[in-house]
Amino acid sequence: MRVxxxxxxxxxxxxxxxxxxxxxxxxxxxxxxxxxxNACEQGECGSCTVYLDGSPVCACLVAAGQAEGRRVRTIEGxxxxxxxxxxxxxxxxxxxxxCGFCTPGLIVQAHDLLExxxxxxxxxxxEALAGNLCRCTGYEKILDAVRLAAARKAEERRSG
Amino acid sequence: xDFLRPATWQEALSARADRPGAAPVQGGTDVMVEINFDVRxxxxxxxxxxxxxxxxxxxxxxxxxxxxxxxxARVITELGGALPGLAQAARTVGSPQIxxxxxxxxxLGAASPAGDSHPPLLAAGAVVEAESRxxxxxLIPAEEFYxxxxxSALRPDELxxxxxxxxxxxxxxxxxxxxxxxxxxxxxxxxxxxxxxxxRAGTGIGSAAPTPRRALEAEEFLAAELxxxxxxxxxxxxxxxxxxxxxxxxxxxxxxxAAYRRHAVAVLARRTLGWAWDDxxxxxxx
Numbered sequence: 001m002r003v004x005x006x007x008x009x010x011x012x013x014x015x016x017x018x019x020x021x022x023x024x025x026x027x028x029x030x031x032x033x034x035x036x037x038n039a040c041e042q043g044e045c046g047s048c049t050v051y052l053d054g055s056p057v058c059a060c061l062v063a064a065g066q067a068e069g070r071r072v073r074t075i076e077g078x079x080x081x082x083x084x085x086x087x088x089x090x091x092x093x094x095x096x097x098x099c100g101f102c103t104p105g106l107i108v109q110a111h112d113l114l115e116x117x118x119x120x121x122x123x124x125x126x127e128a129l130a131g132n133l134c135r136c137t138g139y140e141k142i143l144d145a146v147r148l149a150a151a152r153k154a155e156e157r158r159s160g
Numbered sequence: 161x162d163f164l165r166p167a168t169w170q171e172a173l174s175a176r177a178d179r180p181g182a183a184p185v186q187g188g189t190d191v192m193v194e195i196n197f198d199v200r201x202x203x204x205x206x207x208x209x210x211x212x213x214x215x216x217x218x219x220x221x222x223x224x225x226x227x228x229x230x231x232x233a234r235v236i237t238e239l240g241g242a243l244p245g246l247a248q249a250a251r252t253v254g255s256p257q258i259x260x261x262x263x264x265x266x267x268l269g270a271a272s273p274a275g276d277s278h279p280p281l282l283a284a285g286a287v288v289e290a291e292s293r294x295x296x297x298x299l300i301p302a303e304e305f306y307x308x309x310x311x312s313a314l315r316p317d318e319l320x321x322x323x324x325x326x327x328x329x330x331x332x333x334x335x336x337x338x339x340x341x342x343x344x345x346x347x348x349x350x351x352x353x354x355x356x357x358x359x360r361a362g363t364g365i366g367s368a369a370p371t372p373r374r375a376l377e378a379e380e381f382l383a384a385e386l387x388x389x390x391x392x393x394x395x396x397x398x399x400x401x402x403x404x405x406x407x408x409x410x411x412x413x414x415x416x417x418a419a420y421r422r423h424a425v426a427v428l429a430r431r432t433l434g435w436a437w438d439d440x441x442x443x444x445x446x
Contacts, residue, residue, distance in 0.1 A: 001163055019161040019205060020195045041196040043189055043258055044343060055233075055260040061192040062261070063185060065163040066207050109256070130342030131255020 005067045007031060008077030017064045024048045024059035026067070027074060035075035035104045046132030049105035050074045056112045058131075075104035078111060086156070087111045090149035091142070098136035106132045110146045118157075119150055162204035169211050172319060173293040180316045182206040186214075186229045187261030189254065190270045208319070214265070217322075224327060225289070228265025228320040235264060243325060245280035245332030245351050252276055252336050255343055265320045268305065271312040271371075278306065278372030279351035279364030280334050286325040292317040299324070306371035330354035331439035333432040336366070337416075337424045347416040350404065350428035354436050359388055361436075363429070368408035368421045378403035378429065389444075392437040401430035 003026065004013045014030050022041075027033045027050070037047035041060045048059040051073035059072075078085040087110050090096070097103050106129060113120055113128040120128070125146045134142060164182055166172040175182065183202035185191040186209055194200035208214055214229035217239065224242060226235070232250040236259070240247035246264070253259055253276050267277040268288060281302040288300040292315065305313050314320065334351045338344030349366035361382045363375040378400050385396055410421035 019163040020201070022192060022196065042193040043254065046255060046257060049257055056257050057261050058189075058257045060196060061188045061258075063163070063188055063192060063195075063205055063207065065165060065205065066185075066188065066209055068165070127342075128256055131257050 001065065003064050003068050005069060006071045007033065008073055014064075019063075019065060021064040022060050023050070023052070023062035023064050023067045023072070026064045027059060027072070033074050033076050037101050037104055039101065043131075044133070045102070045105070046109060046129075047102050047105040049108045049132065051108065051112070056109050073108075075108055078107065085111060086152045087114065087145070087149040090145040090152060094141050094145040094148055096137060096141040096145035098134075102132060102134040102136075106134065106142060110142075110149065113146070114150055114153055118153065120146070122147075161202070164204050164206045165210060166206070166208070167210050169213055169291075169321070170293075172206070172208055172211050173291060175206055176319050177293040177317045179204055179206070184208055184269060184319060186263050186266045187231065187258075189258050189262040190266060190272075214321070220324075222326070224323075224325050226264060226323045226325070228268075228322060229263050230265070232259035232262050232264070242327040243280075243284070243332075244328055245284060245334050245353055246277065246325070248332075248334040249276040249280045249336075249349075249351065252334070252338075252341075252344070252346075264323055268312065268320055268323070269314070271306055271310050273306075273309055273369065273371055274346045274349075274367040275372065276334075276336065276346060276349065276366065278302070279349050279366040280332065280353070281323065281325065282364030282372055282374050283351040283353035283362040284325050284328065284332065285353075285362055286323055288314075288320060289322040289324055290314055290318040291321045292319070297321070303374055306373070309370050328353065329358075330356045331436040331443075333435045335428045335432050337428065345415065348408070348410065348421045348424050348428070350425055350432055352429070352432045352436050354440055356388060356440060359383065359386070361386075361433070363404060363407075365404065365408050365425055367415075368410040368425050370409065373407065375404040375407035375429070378407060382433075388440070391441065392434060397430045397433055397437075400433055401426035401428075404429035 039047045043058040182204035214227040217226040235250040267275040286302045332353045336349035337347040346367040348368040351364040353362040405426035410418040
């Protein structure tokens with residue numbers, strides 16, 4: 001079947017999609033956006049987190065046909081041209097990236113948190129990231145990164 | 161495989177009637193796992209996410225009517241005041257990403273004994289509104305909805321339109337045992353709903369029997385023994401827990417043993433009754 005949807009602001013028309021296919025498969029294998037990672041395929045790990053109509057979801061659990069006419073934003077769509085999003089910069093700066101496999105999902109999920117809650121408490125950060133597994137970092141550097149990103153975004157807002 | 165995409169409720173009911181082999185899908189948090197792992201290959205997916213009324217909730221004659229595609233995230237943010245037991249259960253579902261997609265309607269459709277929505281729906285006396293093209297609307301009380309492991313009273317040509325539930329007439333609590341606070345399928349769970357005006361308490365046991373179920377003997381015990389104007393006697397709370405454990409019929413599996421589940425149901429029942437009772441007396445004093 002054909003699926004037409006918007007990815008990172010661009011309309012994509014994808015043909016030959018199998019009806020049982022996930023949005024994640026379409027993004028990675030048919031649209032050429034491999035940033036969202038395929039790990040558990042059951043919503044346990046969060047590494048495929050993307051925005052669907054503005055809400056972060058596991059792309060592995062969205063049927064491709066359900067994305068018809070919808071807006072998707074992936075990790076590839078967070079940077080403004082050459083300029084990384086503050087969440088991406090903070091992950092790099094804090095050493096929150098080791099093997100990197102969980103990173104795209106964590107960054108999308110942290111990005112959504114800071115859009116909704118600009119100055120989150122540690123408990124709010126932990127709750128927001130509870131569905132994203134990382135087997136390298138022990139999470140402490142990830143928490144540092146989210147705190148740093150929140151501080152940098154607050155600074156940006158103040159300097160207007 | 162076909163992908164059916166009805167735009168209206170009538171189209172959805174027709175598709176359901178004409179294609180009984182099609183699997184209804186909303187958030188996909190159960191159905192897509194089965195497809196990804198090739199444990200289920202339905203002849204078609206019946207995508208219900210485009211039917212507008214399924215994504216809305218309304219109040220009809222004082223009763224909440226929650227469309228089958230209202231997500232857990234929205235139950236928490238929009239319905240937490242009126243339906244605190246259901247909202248507490250919704251908060252324990254999966255992760256934020258799962259709660260953004262998963263629905264109470266889908267939880268009912270899957271009818272897993274471990275589904276988190278079931279105990280609070282049972283405790284609150286919720287009613288499932290099912291509908292079919294040829295049979296019209298059928299109202300199924302939650303306690304008659306669950307028939308077996310992943311089997312419900314829903315007929316092959318029916319879809320869940322909504323869940324009907326009264327706004328909480330008193331304190332409600334939900335509690336769940338799991339290995340951590342996120343991404344946990346219940347080892348067992350329990351919900352209580354007090355109705356001080358009727359001097360009754362509703363109960364719901366999850367993941368400790370082939371189906372979610374009420375603890376009827378425990379409810380009758382409270383109705384007979386509770387003094388609604390007095391502090392909760394510890395012995396009475398303990399007895400209530402024992403009767404709830406007796407209503408359970410758990411199994412040994414990878415998440416826990418039957419003996420542990422029975423013990424934990426008693427503890428959860430006693431604790432949730434205590435929390436609800438503190439609220440009840442607090443409200444009377446206020």
